[in-house]
Amino acid sequence: KAGVTQTPRYLIKTRGQQVTLSCSPISGHRSVSWYQQTPGQGLQFLFEYFSETQRNKGNFPGRFSGRQFSNSRSEMNVSTLELGDSALYLCASSSLKDRGNGYTFGSGTRLTVV
Amino acid sequence: AQSVSQHNHHVILSEAASLELGCNYSYGGTVNLFWYVQYPGQHLQLLLKYFSGDPLVKGIKGFEAEFIKSKFSFNLRKPSVQWSDTAEYFCAVNARTGGFKTIFGAGTRLFVKA
Numbered sequence: 001k002a003g004v005t006q007t008p009r010y011l012i013k014t015r016g017q018q019v020t021l022s023c024s025p026i027s028g029h030r031s032v033s034w035y036q037q038t039p040g041q042g043l044q045f046l047f048e049y050f051s052e053t054q055r056n057k058g059n060f061p062g063r064f065s066g067r068q069f070s071n072s073r074s075e076m077n078v079s080t081l082e083l084g085d086s087a088l089y090l091c092a093s094s095s096l097k098d099r100g101n102g103y104t105f106g107s108g109t110r111l112t113v114v
Numbered sequence: 115a116q117s118v119s120q121h122n123h124h125v126i127l128s129e130a131a132s133l134e135l136g137c138n139y140s141y142g143g144t145v146n147l148f149w150y151v152q153y154p155g156q157h158l159q160l161l162l163k164y165f166s167g168d169p170l171v172k173g174i175k176g177f178e179a180e181f182i183k184s185k186f187s188f189n190l191r192k193p194s195v196q197w198s199d200t201a202e203y204f205c206a207v208n209a210r211t212g213g214f215k216t217i218f219g220a221g222t223r224l225f226v227k228a
Binding site: 031033035040041042043045048050055056090092094101102103104105106107108 | 123146148150157158159160163204206208213214215216217218219220221
């Protein structure tokens, strides 16, 4: 089965702009989580969506938002970009049935803010 | 709140050496525990998991981990590393009652010298 698909793979944005990242989970997975990965910080949890509802949120400012659609695809948005937002943004999907098997991750979107 | 601590940020070993990567977590309830691996240029993938039962779990590529509940630890081990084990390793914790939200440690970069 197809894996987790994230688009775009790379983005370069200017400070102050906004960006939208997309994630298509594995077919049948209704849970999508987003993480920010930076060197030395590991993966920082952004938010988790399940059946179009945000179930958990990490400690990120309100500039970071997300949503999930009825087909389980998810988007995250970052407004008023700052240099510190440069990172690899990872999407991970899972299902209730496979909960004990952890996440399946996408390849990520590498965002560079200049 | 959950947190995960990985003891070593960088580890350098020669081939055939034994490996042990430390991981401690803080959370008072029941948890699922994971180790993920990220090989250079590849996406994160699940190495092994503990859900319940035997606290010594075996994963792919000869890795194993032991869950010690009294110490809140889930250390990763491999008796003899190979050059191909060069990667970054992440310990992660998911609280059973907290949705799919999974907290990751900062990661340990392992470099194996041929």
